[in-house]
Amino acid sequence: AQTVTQSQPEMSVQEAETVTLSCTYDTSESDYYLFWYKQPPSRQMILVIRQEAYKQQNATENRFSVNFQKAAKSFSLKISDSQLGDAAMYFCAYRRNAGGTSYGKLTFGQGTILTVHP
């Protein structure tokens, strides 16, 4: 079974600074997606960024980028120029990309609470 581990229960960053959130995963599959979701106090799950395992290039979305190390099974999220609105719980998630009964199912990490200080 796939597992996702976020070893940082809490992180903090000063506004305008850069912070990196860590995520590791375990799988025997070769074709999968990795996601970072943000969950503010409103509890809405917001997709921040996604990475397809077969793509070598790290995904980037504006101030958000990932460092995807497939061999090491590591998928960290870097937030540049942090803003107060970035404060939230961040979840790393894994999803198998092939068909079968497990397709579409997300396995989540434990989450990292990010605090942004003005």
Place this chain on the structure above:
Amino acid sequence: SAVISQKPSRDICQRGTSLTIQCQVDSQVTMMFWYRQQPGQSLTLIATANQGSEATYESGFVIDKFPISRPNLTFSTLTVSNMSPEDSSIYLCSAVGQGHNEQFFGPGTRLTVL
């Protein structure tokens, strides 16, 4: 992208009663799921809502406790039956878009059982 709505957004219920949560997607999606998020915890998959057939439940979740329906491609319901305080959680509906590379979530239903 798909927009998912859920009703109710929150509810406070008495022990032993049941609550049905509705999930509506504004476009056709390939797959729909129900997740539970207990206080301060991560999300755990309850089941896959299959259109026109019985849902597929994850280990630890059973149909008698969490009956699910999905009568069409854009709508699903989750019922939490015979509730106890341990069922107090956020319940989230999720869907995979037609492009398969995105996964959307509803705003969640916060359930408190007294």
